[in-house]
Amino acid sequence: FVLTQSPATLSLSxxxxxxxxxxxxxxxxxxxxxxxxxxxQAPRLLIYDASNRASGVPDRFSGSGxxxxxxxxxxxxxxxDVAVYYCLAVSFGGGTKVEMK
Amino acid sequence: EVKLVESGGGLVQPGGSLRLSCIASGFNFNTYGxxxxxQAPGKGLEWIxxxxxxxxxxFYAASVKGRFIISRDNSRNTLxxxxxxxxxxxxxxxxxxxxxxxxxxxxxxxxGQGALIIVSS
Numbered sequence: 337f338v339l340t341q342s343p344a345t346l347s348l349s350x351x352x353x354x355x356x357x358x359x360x361x362x363x364x365x366x367x368x369x370x371x372x373x374x375x376x377q378a379p380r381l382l383i384y385d386a387s388n389r390a391s392g393v394p395d396r397f398s399g400s401g402x403x404x405x406x407x408x409x410x411x412x413x414x415x416x417d418v419a420v421y422y423c424l425a426v427s428f429g430g431g432t433k434v435e436m437k
Numbered sequence: 438e439v440k441l442v443e444s445g446g447g448l449v450q451p452g453g454s455l456r457l458s459c460i461a462s463g464f465n466f467n468t469y470g471x472x473x474x475x476q477a478p479g480k481g482l483e484w485i486x487x488x489x490x491x492x493x494x495x496f497y498a499a500s501v502k503g504r505f506i507i508s509r510d511n512s513r514n515t516l517x518x519x520x521x522x523x524x525x526x527x528x529x530x531x532x533x534x535x536x537x538x539x540x541x542x543x544x545x546x547x548x549g550q551g552a553l554i555i556v557s558s
Binding site: 347371373420430 | 442472474481482483484498532534543546548549550551
């Protein structure tokens with residue numbers, strides 16, 4: 337089972353929208369989570385069951401998809417969103433690094 | 438305060454053993470599944486093991502199965518990871534993570550700060 341995330345790196349300007357993709361090698365239904373990991377910090381759960389925001393997560397973060405194709409969207413990007421984002425279902429994807437231009 | 442605190446990290450020789458502990462506080466530890474996740478230097482996150490609330494269900498990634506043992510002591514609110522036959526590629530920061538329910542679903546809503554393990558001679 338493999339989760340493939342794309343792109344590997346996303347470089348955007350403040351205020352733009354980040355669209356991150358996660359593709360599973362076989363269907364996982366909606367059993368997928370998204371995590372944010374900043375350097376020097378513990379990872380943080382953003383999304384569970386593919387589209388439900390975890391407690392305290394701003395509504396700028398949204399998840400969608402089912403089966404094998406999933407998307408995490410981060411709107412109104414700010415410096416606080418610079419991080420590596422991982423999807424997880426059985427195993428973690430390789431991550432997408434979000435940078436600010 | 439709701440938190441997880443790992444301990445037991447350090448430097449160990451290849452082939453050696455080490456036991457990590459994770460002490461939970463501020464919540465009903467015995468009603469949550471628990472997990473270990475690691476991150477090797479310059480690499481991504483890797484889930485390595487999970488354990489249901491009662492300890493009946495244990496799960497391992499292929500990379501550690503047969504070498505690592507996960508366990509818990511609900512009377513002491515503590516999760517353990519016994520690591521044997523350690524190799525260089527086990528060098529990583531090891532995080533303790535709480536699952537959102539009693540079983541292992543992959544929704545880790547609480548994390549410790551991690552314990553660093555270096556496997557080197």
